[in-house]
Amino acid sequence: MTVRSPQWFVCVESNTTGTGRLFCAAARAQGMRPVVLAKDPGRYPYLAEDGVDARVVDTSDEARVREVCRELAVSGGVAGVTSSSEYFVATAAAAAVALGRPAPDPAAITRCRDKARQRAVLAAAGVPVPAFRTVTDPAAAVAAAEEIGLPVVLKPTRGSGSVGVRLCHDRREVADWAAGLFGAANERGLPGGDEILVEEYVSGPEFSVETFDDELVGVVGKLLGEKPYFVEIGHDFPARVPAAERDALAACARAALGALGLGWGAAHTELRQGAHGPVVIEVNPRLAGGLIPELARVALDFDLVHALVARVAGTRRGLPGRGAGGAEEAGARHAAIRFVLTPGAGVVTSVEGLAEAAAAPGVTSVTVAAEPGDTLRRRHSFQDRLGHVLARGADGAEAAARAESAAGLIRVNSTVTEG
Structure with missing residues (x-):
């Protein structure tokens, strides 16, 4: 009896931290064979560590990506095509459509990926934007x-x-x-x-609204680093705001998705509270970064990565029934993440406090990617995040305090040459 190999689950490139690795693990858990198409597979160390197949492909060439996907379809069948990298979600959607696989509208994704074009569409539809x-x-x-x-x-x-x-x-x-x-x-x-x-510049507090298809996952409170930059240094799930404010943020995000023609799979909408209510900063037609899906998993007991992989493969996994209040309304736990940031330019000499942080009350995960000998440089972007501490709590204040306290135990020591 011939045993048929699992179908391919194609990821076009990946993000270097966070969900890229999880996409591949979820595909395997659902009986598929993950493969990453990448210009430089060595960019993603987890491929070798986890034994994930890779193909060297010029992913800036959409026609070539579609051609390779067709080759994979012939060699074993393709269950789905997606990307955990925002830069390649439109390319992946186009390839999926070409194969007749489930996907968001590639035109809507392309329209959304250009921030200027996105802003023009939202403004024309009456959605509040800066x-x-x-x-x-x-x-x-x-x-x-x-x-x-x-x-x-x-x-x-x-x-x-x-x-x-x-x-x-x-x-x-x-x-x-x-x-x-x-x-x-x-x-x-x-x-x-x-x-x-x-x-x-809208100076009010920042939030994100996480959605899956037409369902609200939750509203996330964001913590930003020092100005003049906008580095996200932590998240609280759900946001610690009154229910009426959460409802207004969610409604504004849904209006933005409708205006852009989105609403398939995951979307991550960033907003700020303006003088007259929520203002959309940008809509991202993808699963959130910054380990927000992991926050949602801890708080909701629902795995967004697994849900999205299933959606891409043609099996929709809906969210547990929830009202507009999201996790808090459903009585779920609260979760918070705080990032470990680079201390400045220099060379790492040691990393201390990981075991202590992992043993702290409520902590569910701790990572620091930096190792002795690594060269550091402050880039004033997500690249300044060397690791994280994620904690849960009975309420938002407890979860945040636990994450902050545990993160404070971690020290990345280096020969700092500049701030």
Whole structure:
């Protein structure tokens, strides 16, 4: 009797931390054979560590990605195609559609991935967004900043993970930062393009709304590092705000998804509380990063990664029935994550306190990727996060206090050469 090999579950590239590895593990757990298409598979050490198949593919070439997916379909069948990297979600969706596999609308994904285009669609639909201008040179950035009113936020139109995002207070800061953004490659070496976004600074607290298809997963409270940058240094799930505020944030996020034609699979919508209510900062047509899915798993006992992998493979796994209040309304636990940040440029000499942090009350996971000999550099983006502590609690305050206390036990010692 011939035993048929499991079908391929194709991941187009991956993120380097967080969910990429989990996607592959979930695919295996659901009886599929994960394979990662990557320009440089060595970028993802977990592939070798976990024995995950990889194919060297120029993933910037969408036609080539589709061709390789068709080859895999012939060689063993393809259960689904997706990506845990925001830069490749549109490519993966197009490949899935070409194979007749479940996927979000590639046109909606592409429309959403361009922040300037996304903003224009949301504004036209009446969804609250910051005042913004799309510019193509530093002089135009300065003019836009003066028109909008300083301070302003500058960002690439196709960025991710706070890379290149900065609060600028005066004309000189705007001109200098804009000059550095134009044409600059991102952290993957992909071209940055010839447009940047200049937008109004909304100074209220930041949140994200996590959705799956048309269902609310929950509202997340975000902690940011020191200005002028926007590095996320922690998350609270669910957000520690009144139910009415959560409802307003969720409603605003859903309006944004509807305007953009999204609503298939996972979406991660970032908002700030403005003077007159929630304001959408950006919609990301993907599962959240920053280990937010793990927060949701701890708080809800529901695995978003497994649910999304099943959705991509054609088996929808709905969320447990919940109202607009999400996890808190359902009486679930609360969870919080605090990130271990780089101490500055230098070379790591030692990492201490991991065992103590892992043994602290309520802590469910602790990681630090830095090792002695590693070279550190402060990048003012998600890349400054060296590790994390995740903790649960009976309420939001307890979960946050536990995560912060345990994270404070970890010390990444280095020969710091600059701050």
